[in-house]
Amino acid sequence: MSSKTYEPVAPRKVAFLGLGVMGWPMAAHLLRAGHDVTVYNRTAAKAAQWVAEHGGRAAATPREAAQGAALVFACVGNDDDLRSVVLGADGAFAGMAHGAIFVDHTTASADVARELGAEARSRGLAFVDAPVSGGNLGAINGVLTVMCGGEADAFDAMRPVAMAYSRAVTLLGPVGAGQLAKMVNQIAIAGLLQGLSEAVAFGQKAGLDMEAVLAVIGKGAAQSWQLENRGPTMARGEFDFGFAVDWMRKDLGLCLDEARRNGARLPVTALVDQFYADVQAMGGGRQDTSSLVRRLR
Helix, strand or coil: CCCCCCCCCCCCEEEEECCCCCHHHHHHHHHHCCCEEEEECCCHHHHHHHHHHHCCEECCCHHHHHCCCCEEEECCCCHHHHHHHHCCCCCHHHHCCCCCEEEECCCCCHHHHHHHHHHHHHCCCEEEECCEECHHHHHHHCCEEEEEECCHHHHHHHHHHHHHHEEEEEECCCCCHHHHHHHHHHHHHHHHHHHHHHHHHHHHHCCCCHHHHHHHHCCCCCCCHHHHHHHHHHHHCCCCCCCEHHHHHHHHHHHHHHHHHHCCCCHHHHHHHHHHHHHHHCCCCCCEHHHHHHHHC
16 A cells, blocks of 8 residues: 555545456545545445555445445446445445445446436435546555536535545546546547657667667657656556456447537547457457557567
């Protein structure tokens, strides 16, 4: 865990659903910031392990975890996973008290955010869709960027608590706006990574010392987070870390589905999505998204 300094905030009773590579450190930051944390994970042994390492409590169901919580956070895999922890007799909504706030950090569709937002309102609850950017290291170090959609009152209540694992938590519009903003983020990253892959592969074919070249061009107009953090590892052929290709394809699928609905044209995104399918076929589904360069070697 990082040595993050936490902003003073009144301790709250919170729940966290989903202890994957992102949720595990995010929930730990909430506890370290002084909040009363109950966790739930589909694999109960993992929740028990989290409690053994960090403290807090584990619950057997999302409903049990949510009982008495002012804020319920979730970070799961996809739309169906999200529905499974929110809806039904054992879902979080069934256990939440009137006025409680559900904060969804899953990268999911804008449609499921609107669906669950409407269901929350019908139950006297608030819903904030709040996908994150920054990857596993951002979660570990407590410096995620959080893009939010929801009502201002609910956002104002969740923001100081979410700052435990974030460096920026921003309201961008009504429910669904957070997911749409995350799609913008992933579209931009897909194009950047393909350009960086071509640049690295070209430079290596030309016989250049690419780590030296990247250090130089990173001081000019080509500078980006991807170049600085992924360029050198691309050049060395290191991909066993970071944000998996399988996850990126899931995210790009959401982008392409939304584009079909709203009429946006995403020719480069569609092409890069197919390039990632090639990487999956090469056995790289769990490798970092920078493994896109493997196609060019």
